[in-house]
Amino acid sequence: MLKYMLMIVFSTFLLCGCSYSEEKISTFEGQIDYVSGKQIKVDCSNTVAANSEESGDQVGVGYICFAAINGQTKLEDNNGNSLSINDFTIEDKIKIFLESPKNIGKSLESRKFTASKVILIKASPAPK
Numbered sequence: 001m002l003k004y005m006l007m008i009v010f011s012t013f014l015l016c017g018c019s020y021s022e023e024k025i026s027t028f029e030g031q032i033d034y035v036s037g038k039q040i041k042v043d044c045s046n047t048v049a050a051n052s053e054e055s056g057d058q059v060g061v062g063y064i065c066f067a068a069i070n071g072q073t074k075l076e077d078n079n080g081n082s083l084s085i086n087d088f089t090i091e092d093k094i095k096i097f098l099e100s101p102k103n104i105g106k107s108l109e110s111r112k113f114t115a116s117k118v119i120l121i122k123a124s125p126a127p128k
Contacts, residue, residue, distance in 0.1 A: 023051055023103070024101035024102055025047060025051065025098065025101060025102065025103070025104045026098050026101040027095060027096065027098065028044060028046075028047040028095070028096060028104070029093065029094065029095045029096075029121065030042040030043045030044050030045075030046070030047070030065070030093070030094065030096070031043045031091055031092070031093055031094075032088060032090050032091060032092045032093075032094060032124075033064055033090065034090065035085065035088050035089065035090065036085075037069075037085055038068060038069055038070070039067065039068055039069060040067045040069060040088065040094070040096075040118065041064050041065070041066055041067075042064065042065050042067060042094060042096060043063070043064060043065075044063050044064065044065035044104060044111060045061060045062060045063040047063075047065070048063040048104060048105060048106060048111075051103065051104055051105055052105060052106065063106070063111065065096075065104065065111040065112075065113070066111060066112045066113070067096050067113060067114070067115040067118070068113065068115065069085060069115060069118070070114060072116070073114070073116060073117065073118065074116065074117040074118070075087070075088070075117075075118050075120075076117065076118070076120070077119070077120045078119060078120065078121060083120060087120065088118070088120060089123070089124055090124065091124035092120055092121075092122065092123050093120075093121045093122040093124075094118055094119060094120055095118070095119040095121055096115050096117075097115060097116045097117040097118070097119075098113050098114070098115065098116065099113065099114040099115065099116045100113075
């Protein structure tokens with residue numbers, strides 16, 4: 001009986017220690033790396049790091065997310081005013097709302113999604 005109880009306790013600890021599930025993300029903030037008519041590439045390193053089982057400085061370095069923009073994607077400023085894709089530029093800080101929540105991680109496929117809304121939080125300084 002004691003062996004059976006110890007085996008159950010050990011199995012429980014083993015399962016709890018080894019099971020890891022990424023959190024499904026529905027929105028995150030980042031800085032624009034590239035903008036085209038149908039896609040915004042945004043630095044999502046902090047999101048990947050927060051959603052990773054690993055810790056350390058190298059986890060959050062250099063991850064780009066690919067947000068597809070379509071006719072249903074709302075583009076707005078902080079005050080809710082409508083914008084066009086041309087109002088977004090490299091280094092702008094934005095908030096992206098995913099069309100459906102997903103696990104954003106290190107794999108390239110996990111970092112590709114369609115945006116339902118993009119909010120311009122802070123525009124980058126105009127070039128001199």
